[in-house]
Amino acid sequence: DAMVIQNPRYQVTQFGKPVTLSCSQTLNHNVMYWYQQKSSQAPKLLFHYYDKDFNNEADTPDNFQSRRPNTSFCFLDIRSPGLGDAAMYLCATSRGAGVAETQYFGPGTRLLVL
Amino acid sequence: GQNIDQPTEMTATEGAIVQINCTYQTSGFNGLFWYQQHAGEAPTFLSYNVLDGLEEKGRFSSFLSRSKGYSYLLLKELQMKDSASYLCAVKDSNYQLIWGAGTKLIIKP
Numbered sequence: 001d002a003m004v005i006q007n008p009r010y011q012v013t014q015f016g017k018p019v020t021l022s023c024s025q026t027l028n029h030n031v032m033y034w035y036q037q038k039s040s041q042a043p044k045l046l047f048h049y050y051d052k053d054f055n056n057e058a059d060t061p062d063n064f065q066s067r068r069p070n071t072s073f074c075f076l077d078i079r080s081p082g083l084g085d086a087a088m089y090l091c092a093t094s095r096g097a098g099v100a101e102t103q104y105f106g107p108g109t110r111l112l113v114l
Numbered sequence: 115g116q117n118i119d120q121p122t123e124m125t126a127t128e129g130a131i132v133q134i135n136c137t138y139q140t141s142g143f144n145g146l147f148w149y150q151q152h153a154g155e156a157p158t159f160l161s162y163n164v165l166d167g168l169e170e171k172g173r174f175s176s177f178l179s180r181s182k183g184y185s186y187l188l189l190k191e192l193q194m195k196d197s198a199s200y201l202c203a204v205k206d207s208n209y210q211l212i213w214g215a216g217t218k219l220i221i222k223p
Contacts, residue, residue, distance in 0.1 A: 042118070042201070042213035043157070090156055097209045099144045099164065105156035 003027070004106035006091050012112045013081050021076040021109045023091030029104075031097050032074045034066060035090040037108075043090060049074065050097055078111075086113045116140045118214035120202050125220045126192055134187045134200050134217045142207025148176050148187045149201045151216065157201055160187070189219075197221045 004025045013019040023032065031050050035043040047066040048055050054066070063085070065077040078085055088110050092103040117139045126132040138146070145164040149157035163169055163178035163185060175188040187200055199216035206212055 040122075040199075040215065040218070042215045045210070088154075099205065099209070100162060102147065102159050102162060103211065104159065108154075108156045110154070 004091060004093055004104055006089075006106035006109050008109060009107060010110050010112070012114060013078075014114050015082065016080045019078050019081055019111065021078075021089050021091075021111070023074045023076075023106055024072050025091075025093045025106075026072070027093055027095075027104065028071065029093035029095050030071075031094045031101075032068060033090075033092040033094075033103060034074070034076050035092065036085075037088045037090055046076070081111070081113045083113050086111055116206060116212045118202055118204060118212055120200075120214040120217045122215070123218045123220065125222060126189075128192055128194060128221055128223050130192050131188065131190050132192060132219065134189070134202075134219065136185045136187070136202035136214060138183050138185070138202070138204045138212070138214075140204045140206045140212050143180060144205040144207065144209060146176075146178055146185050147203045147205070147211070148174075148185075149203065151199045151201060153198070160200075192221050194221050194223070 033048040034046045037043045046060045049068045068074045088108045090108045091106040094101045094103045119137045148160040151157040161176040168177045173190045178185045199218045201216040202214040203211045
C-alpha cells in the first residue's frame with residue numbers, strides 16, 4: 001500500500017541534544033510538509049517542500065531545519081531541543097499544492113525532551 | 115488575521131447523530147477539509163468541500179456555506195470508534211491550510 005512512513009514513532013532526547021526525525025513516502029507526491037502539534041492544539045506548519053523548492057514558515061524557529069534529499073525522503077532536524085519542543089511531529093504529503101489537493105499524514109513521531 | 119473556530123469538546127450517545135460546527139475567517143477560500151484524529155495518532159482525511167451544499171459519504175456528511183463562512187460535519191449512527199478529535203482546515207488564497215484546534219468528540223454507551 002502507498003503510504004507515508006515516519007520513524008521513529010517515539011523519540012526521547014535530552015535537553016540540547018540534536019535529534020533527527022525522518023519521513024518517507026511511497027505515494028510519489030511532489031509536496032512534503034512538516035507539522036508540529038501539541039496536545040489539543042491545531043497542527044502548526046513548520047516547513048514544506050514543493051519538489052526541492054524549500055519553504056520555511058516565517059515563525060518557524062531557527063532551531064528547526066529540514067532536508068529533502070530526494071522525492072521520497074524528508075528529514076526534520078532539531079539542533080538544540082528545548083522542553084517546549086516536546087510535541088507530536090507530523091509529516092504529510094500531497095500530490096500538488098492546488099485547490100483540491102489533499103494532505104495525507106504519516107503516523108507521527110512523538111518527541112519527549114528530558 | 116485568519117481564524118478557524120470549532121467547539122472544544124462535544125459529547126454524544128452511541129447510535130445518535132452529532133453535528134460539529136466550524137466557522138472560518140481566512141484570506142481567500144480554496145476549499146475546506148475535515149480530518150479525524152484519534153488520540154496519539156495522525157489526522158486522517160474525511161471530506162473536502164469547495165462548493166456550497168452537502169457532501170455525503172457513508173455515515174459522515176459535510177456541509178459548506180461560503181457566504182456564511184460556515185461548515186459542519188454530521189456523523190450518523192455513532193459508534194464508539196468515532197470517539198476522536200475532528201479538525202476543520204481551510205485552504206486560503208495562498209493554498210496554505212489553516213487549521214482549527216479540533217473538536218474532541220466523546221461517545222458514551
